[in-house]
Amino acid sequence: MPGKTTLIAPSILSADFSDLKSALSLAETAGADWIHCDVMDGAFVPNITFGPLIVQAIAMNTSLVVDTHLMIQDPDRYIEDFVKAGSHQVTVHQEACPHLHRTVQFIRGLGAKAGVSINPATPVSTLESILPDLDLVLLMSVNPGFGGQKFIPASIGKIQKLDAMRRELNPGLVIAVDGGVTEENAAELAAAGADSLIAGTAFFKAPDPAAAARKIKGLA
Ligand code: DX5
Ligand code: ZN
DSSP states (O other): OTTOOOEEEEBGGGSOGGGHHHHHHHHHHTTOSEEEEEEEBSSSSSOBOOOHHHHHHHHTTOOSEEEEEEEOSSGGGTHHHHHHTTOSEEEEEGGGOTTHHHHHHHHHHTTSEEEEEEOTTSOGGGGTTTGGGOSEEEEESSOTTOSSOOOOTTHHHHHHHHHHHHHHHOTTOEEEEESSOOTTTHHHHHHHTOSEEEESHHHHTSSSHHHHHHHHTTOO
């Protein structure tokens, strides 16, 4: 869609954890829309990051939308903690939730927006039944677990399929894409139907993060 501004969500995973306040103000002055918080448990994914305490510290020091991505097994046990910590949006993995509808209702019942993420090997067709109940879908364009990985090109087709599905089932759905987003592929992702781009390395490791954000948002 020409003229459409894409949202950008820097992933705090690539920031300097000894100075989160500066990372947050950098994201804000660069025109970021959300701050993406990658929670990993060492079980659903082979890496451990942080929990509600860090999300709370982030939420208390930013005016950005706090977008929490739970890459954890059995997320129902911790969803309330992450909402209380200040998450405006909580995204769980379809692959980690046997009772996904219940989990989504639980998130919404706590007053947060509900998102579902799918791994690169999970087809978007598996979201059909839950799509009308969602605020956002987070399409993984790398295998979750680490920042700095290479974008998987087949993700483009998945964005297009999901874009077609939402027209019929949930026109207000937000499509976010997570993993390997760069200044170079951002325009193609937006054209395919992405509304929000998660950017860890491409934002925090850029020589000029504000310039990178403008390019990713399609403003430069
Ligand atoms: C991967 C995380 C991503 C990651 C993105 O498991 O969910 O959010 O931090 O980092 P980059 O942009 O470096 O691929
Ligand atoms: Zn993420």
